[in-house]
Amino acid sequence: MAKDDDGIAGSKTSLSLVTNLSVIFLVVLWLIPTVGLFVSSFRDRDAITESGWWKSPFPTQENIAVQTEGEFVETPEGWVLTGNVFGEEGSGEIVAFGGSRAEPTAFAPGETGELVRGRTLQIAETGDFTYFYPDEPSRNPTVYIAAEVPPNFSLVNYETILESAGMDVAFINTLTVTIPATIIPILIAAFAAYALAWMDFPFRGTIIAIVVGLLVVPLQLALVPMLQFHNQIGIGQSFYGIWFAHTGFGLPLAIYLLRNYMVGLPRDIIESAKVDGATDFQVFTRIVLPLSFPALASFAIFQFLWTWNDLLIAKVFLPASSDSWVMTVKIADDLLGSRGGDWGILAAAAFVSIAVPLVVFFTMQRYLVRGLLAGSVK
Structure with missing residues (x-):
């Protein structure tokens, strides 16, 4: 009688094989449009019109x-x-x-x-x-x-968008929006998460419930009231306004994620530090923050990708002038209108807009799963 290897130590189960194949399938499925966009960005409009990107190596x-x-x-x-x-x-x-x-x-x-x-x-x-x-x-x-x-690949599309289309200014504007909009909520959420995880004060449970409730509130409901508030305090449609908007929309997830991770940290270490005379601020900066780096990196990935790829908030909280356009607005409002039929230009602009998020994701992906699973098991 053949013996089933499922459950034997050191042997791969049939479920693990199915899981591996599913992961490979999803990765390939995700890479196909990205590779296609990358290849198309080096081809001219006529070549893109005549044949698909998978035929680009052939005449x-x-x-x-x-x-x-x-x-x-x-x-x-x-x-x-x-x-x-x-x-x-x-x-x-x-x-x-x-x-x-x-x-x-x-x-x-x-x-x-x-x-x-x-x-x-x-x-x-x-x-x-x-x-x-x-x-x-x-x-x-x-x-x-x-x-x-014959196949022809060139950098003409990239030269066009960077020199004449103004994509270089939009790239700088996107960095100007994304970097502060990622750092500010992390700083605020880290302090709030430590307080909710390790400090005793009245209504702590109520505040945690409110934070969880804010996760399900659609951000579209707050766009107009927040813009009116920004106009009243004098920041209106500006980079300050969009920084505060992204901070407000990202704080609930940041606090929830970091608090769950900090709760799972070893209690003995924190209590030993307090017995030795460390203040809460010292415990937070010297013990909790270094140990919470996976969760911080996990939220940083989410916030960076969300802010970098955002179109709606940028159109609401940034000035309408082209000098303040981020890349998503540049592509949607300018390139799609003036160069809607020039697929090579659009492919190059789109790939420039996703290149930085790809680098950030692959650089910090090892922290993503650890941060997402924070607090899920004890």
Whole structure:
């Protein structure tokens, strides 16, 4: 009889295998759009339109309208124009060609295409063409080709958004909003969490219940009253206003998370410090804060990502001028309007906006789970 290995020490259970496969599937599912955005940010608009990002390492076929150059030469049969559709320094491989926008791939390379009013067009695979007019032409014609375009990656999109689109200013504004909006609530919540965890005072349980209740209050309910309050005290739509707004919206989660973690710290250490004459402030700064670093880092990740990716609060509490736009507002209000069809520019701007959160997350992810599980077990 075969013996089931589930439950034997040192052997992997079937449940662990399913868990590992599920985690791998979710990671791949999450990485696919990120990789696609990254690859698209190095491609131009035409390449993105013609093929998906997963085909970017391979040559693509593009339909191109080419305005011919040169002068027609009169012959006994008519007027002839010769040249190369790729120009003097260009190169490529012609897949098909045509003489009208309606039929850009009507003929194969090397064929003589019969066009309207007795005109003919012949284009070789190398791009050399011969255009024949029975009568004297008034202008150079346009030819249409389907060409094999080799993969092309460049930094043009990033140069465009940083130099002409003003994304560099939006990046600095985002840092100006995010860093203080992450540090301020952590400082306040750390003191409040220690008091709620290790200090005895009246109504402590009531305050904890209020903090838990605030976690379920939608922030949209407080946007207008908070903006009115900011206008009354003179900070209005400014960086000070958005710092205080993010601080207020982030404090309930910060206090709840840090308090749960601090409650789980060894009581013997804290009581021994107090017996030795340490004050609450000394216990907090020298013992509790260093031991609570995983929880602090966990909340810092959440607050940083939430603040960095925020659009609603930024539109409410920041001035409407472009000098104060953060990256989310820049992309939503400017780039999507002025460059809505230029997917390469939008992909580059979007990847710049997610690059810093990705670095922060992968740098501090080891503290995330430890902080989230704070206080869940005893």
